[in-house]
Amino acid sequence: MSSGSSAGENKMFTVIIKVYDPRVLNDRTATKVKKLWTLAAEQRALQDRACEGFQWNDDVLYEDDPDPDDEEGWVMRAANHEQNFFHLMIQCYNTERAAYERLHRYQGTALARLLGVGHWNVAPATRAIQPPVLVFEYIPGTSIHDIRPELIDSAMCVSLVAAVDTFASLGVAHADVHDGNILFTPQERPERAVIVDFGCAIVKEDSTSEEDWKEMARFEGDGQWIRIILKGKGVELPEL
Template identity: 60%
Template structure:
């Protein structure tokens, strides 16, 4: 699939390259098997622990060790190109945004993005506006990371069954000369499966579909609304004879905070309609 031009080069995450993460303060290397394109809210790759492909002589063991790494890098955010005026990533803007966040009095308010544009001759004003947009993309990306991580924690009892297992939390160990931040990352169990979009409907057992519906129905009782259910983020595994149904991608989820009343949460649940959508898209297949 086509890569979205947001200012992010695919070179660091191409198949065959090495990915360096820091997990629990320990450097960890992965060998990238392939990127899952297009990137929209995060850079997602299929990877194998180790520094070279096929470190094990056992191919089945190699396949079992595969993981999915989601790197929450503001550079890949598709919001950059969602408006008429594109906002491609630059190191200068990222550095300025990071410097601003380091101030003790820093508070981010995205309303500044709707103020009048600076005059083209106002060099400092243009630098400031670029940094403000970068601040916005940083905030959006960190929100996706925090949301997905929190959703998996709340749905811990479903990990390894209706959702993938969350295997680790870390950060991308990028050189400080090339970035002003080290993007956070989540490491997930790899699901060898096929999406609902591509699966043969004849392979789907009604009992399996019923278990998927029941799992999605339970999300809201655990304080989570997926809010982005579609045929692409429901997987069936293994592809040739599905025995497991899995929901992925919780970066756009809605979470029930402590100060949200039951009435307010029920309104959120009804509005996002996970229960309705899962039944609708299963019925379509």
């Protein structure tokens, strides 16, 4: 990706392109019976979504397996699993995009910048869908898990924690705060702390009452978890 400079020259910079591809969803291999991707199942799931009045209900995933000789039943079984993976990935995409949009004020500081949205234009012969993508600023940093404690400036951490503490008021709960998605950049001499990966986030819906939302955000405990992680790295924070 490039952007024009004031002199009219192109300046190259690195980005992260996050592809929401159901083919690589962890849920495929998280159970005893692996649910491998096939083009046929993806095509059948797409055909089902195109049917008038189609509404996905994951209750079908808990039905008994078809008889061994029921070929159509097994085709439908595979298509239903593919349908489920598709909807899970679309949900992750929609949630992460909405979270970054609601937290726009922190892009470029406590969050990576969201630079663009789009779809992965896959050859039709190899895929039935074009997975959505988000384009992010590349953060050349080190996770809090790997960083040397002496490189951590408490002022950076205070800014990050202060931002995280406002997420709920902006209608977002990260819901997956751990030591792998808190980054410090640049790697050699960090000047900025960033929290990444909002794919598991919860975004407040209009139908959710303020009371229920506060309880949900309290349960997820973003602010509490980030303090625990920082304390484990030896960072002492003032009362915020």
